[in-house]
Amino acid sequence: MTADAPGTDGAPLLVLDGVTKSFGAVAALRGVHLALHSGEAHALVGENGAGKSTLVKILAGAHAPDAGAMTLDGQPLRLRGPADARAAGIAVIYQEPTLFPDLSVAENIFMGRQPLRGLRRIDTTAMNRDAERLFQRLGVRIDPTRPARGLSIADQQLVEIAKAISFDARVLVMDEPTAALSGVEVERLFAVARSLCEHGAAVLFISHRFNEVFDLCHRVTVLRDGAWVSSDRATDLTVDEVVRRMVGRDVASLYPKQDAELRDTLLEVRGLTRAGVFTDVSFSVRGGEIVALAGLVGAGRSEVARAVFGVDRYDAGEVLVAGRAVPAGNPGRAIAAGMALVPEDRRQQGLVMELSVERNATLARRRALSRLGLLLGAAERAEARHWTRRLQVKTSRLGAPVATLSGGNQQKVVLAKWLATEPRVLIIDEPTRGIDVGTKSEVHRLLSELAGEGLAILMISSELPEVLGMADRVLVMHEGRLVRELPRDEADETSIMFAATGQGATA
Amino acid sequence: MSLTDAGAPERAAGNAPSDPGRQRRGLTERLLAVRELSLLIALGLLVLVTTVRNDRFLSGQSVKDLLLGCAILVILAVGQTLVIITRNVDLSVGSILGLVAFATGSLFLSAPGTPWPVALVVGVALGALCGAVNGGLIAVARVPALVITLGTLYAFRGIDYYWASGSQINAADMPPSFLRLGNQTVLGVPVLFLVALVVVAVVGFYLRSYRSGRELYAIGSEPAAARLSGIPVGRRVFAVFVASGAFAGLAGVLYAARFGTLDAAAGTGLELQVVAAAVVGGVAIFGGSGSAYGAALGAVLLTTIGSSLAVLRIDPFWQQAVVGALILAAIGLDRVLALRVAARLRGRSAHGA
Incomplete structure (x- = not known):
């Protein structure tokens, strides 16, 4: 064969x-x-x-x-x-x-097929060794005895x-x-x-x-x-x-980023450091600009985004939105300052799967839509309708649980949720992960439009074509450090991968 | 990179002592050990403080009473551990215990010559039957176990009351050989406690070393993933409720042997103590982690607190507050451990992987 x-x-x-x-x-x-x-x-x-x-x-x-x-x-x-x-x-x-988050990695691999020894007992030593070998074969280092959680x-x-x-x-x-x-x-x-x-x-x-x-x-x-x-x-x-x-139709261009007029610097990050995760990360994003954060998985890109938004704490450095410092470790203040974060993992961090499309879309806007602490149903619906229409979310009705939507449409609901807060800075982590081609270019068109309206967009993406097509500037991270900044016309697959794999990091 | 070394796990090179897997215990296991150690330390401190205040606390008779007192709770807590690990809960154990205890008494009343091993088997079987009712209802109705067993808590107790219809069974109605079971000691250790030890050892060993035992953790840890990996979730959960019922049945028989005097109210309210013992013992209420050893230690700790507060002449009203504080402390400890482990793992994966 x-x-x-x-x-x-x-x-x-x-x-x-x-x-x-x-x-x-x-x-x-x-x-x-x-x-x-x-x-x-x-x-x-x-x-x-x-x-x-x-x-x-x-x-x-x-x-x-x-x-x-x-x-x-x-x-x-x-x-x-x-x-x-x-x-x-x-x-x-x-x-x-x-x-299974509570069980060890090795048990996760061999569940129901664990190697046995006398009395049909599980042979933990053999199981860990076998797991170790599998990881060697894949060329990765994961401790087989650690729990899968985390x-x-x-x-x-x-x-x-x-x-x-x-x-x-x-x-x-x-x-x-x-x-x-x-x-x-x-x-x-x-x-x-x-x-x-x-x-x-x-x-x-x-x-x-x-x-x-x-x-x-x-x-x-x-x-x-x-x-x-x-x-x-x-x-x-x-x-x-x-x-x-x-x-079933021609897709003209997958990545239609239009040139937008660059405005004032909206997001500025200075010397951001979190011990053991990322070190001395500094960059800025101007209004109308899409800046991509590229790098290998585990380079610390999402961690930087989470720290900038205040989900995680950081040990040193500062974050400024439109020139004003944003307090660390407080997503509420970050939202108030005009930041929005669309996370990598929609299911876990971006959406409440059981709630309706409408509720999810207005989740970040509860306060603005309520009077005397009570949510106004009509206001909620109107707002949700506006955004789902603008983003062309395909759903049978606004009351349908988000879990029933396709991945692409779920991503649009997450976007709707954050756009409804009228942010000035949008951080978006893997915007088209697990999304089909048709919706992908729609998401790209949307991002491009938003930049055109003056938003500063920081985009994290593992897909090089997306980075190359969408970004005005590319920042490359390697092992927790920002190693390279490439303007649009210098960025190509080779230059990004070169920097991301740590070769010529100081170039 | 050949294919053959992926499928069949080699056993030839076997258990060479130089194997790194043998020397260091896995992180997952170490976490459990830390949790159990903290319980032992708490127990040790409690005994120490109480003994300093009153040295009779460690006298032979007092220790014997303590062991006797915790045996039944230990058995129930171990049974409950099986259930909670699968992200379920069995609230009917107190009622099953009461029903079986009364049934055991009635058996001796109607057939005075019955040898005690027969009564034991009948009791365990009756408990298992009650557990099967629980398990069956959960499987058929697809309703959370909390609701089903809350229902059977009252149903089993109701049957018990109807059966007893106000009557009481006395020690005089039971054969002396059976009653001795409840009080006899071997080398100073009560038989009841030895039975509990055997239960702990068997269940603890099963949960740790057998495939189906590990599958119980998998079910509680992530039920959807368990289904996708081909684990027969329904069958395992059913079996777990039968086991919990059987252990409650065993506890019921031992209860009858220990106390002799029985009415329909035996074991009322015990279920919450049982759940408390398991939680204090580090069995996560959302399933997926914990051990029989931990639950048993939790039961011993709760019982010891009861008697040491009496020795220390602290108002018994305080006992409940102390138990409550202990549960909160246990949950707090679990949280701290989880956070520390998460921090360590984060430090690790930052180096690559």
């Missing part, structure tokens, strides 16, 4: 035929066909809501299809639960990490990957595994995926990053609105073609 030219002519390893799944009145999947051959890396692409995650859940045994058949090695495959999928050799890395999202994702490769998976499903990973970690993951393919496994890779799709995958299947669109060899496709099939 050759890895570079997997035999699509031979009998496929896993076949989905006419798989259909509905949730209530919503058809998530309509007669989807998918064939995975052993030795191939197969990309599954589609906008959010195209049905990718539902397909993953079906392969994982978490959902049962309403209609259609699955076969593995020509044998009919029926999955009654996640345990069945696992027994069949299907490993899934979910988009959202699913770890791991960064990237590290959580790495634990998930270690878990998936720890059992001899014949089919490895990866649902946006790279969203939180830095370039080096992505390369390592791909090396592991390729070695799995070489040994006859099939990899199903879901991602919104096309360079990764074309880097890793042999074939590409496109889904749109729950239906199968096409399956082709990657070499027969271009990015433009894939995007056109995903959205």
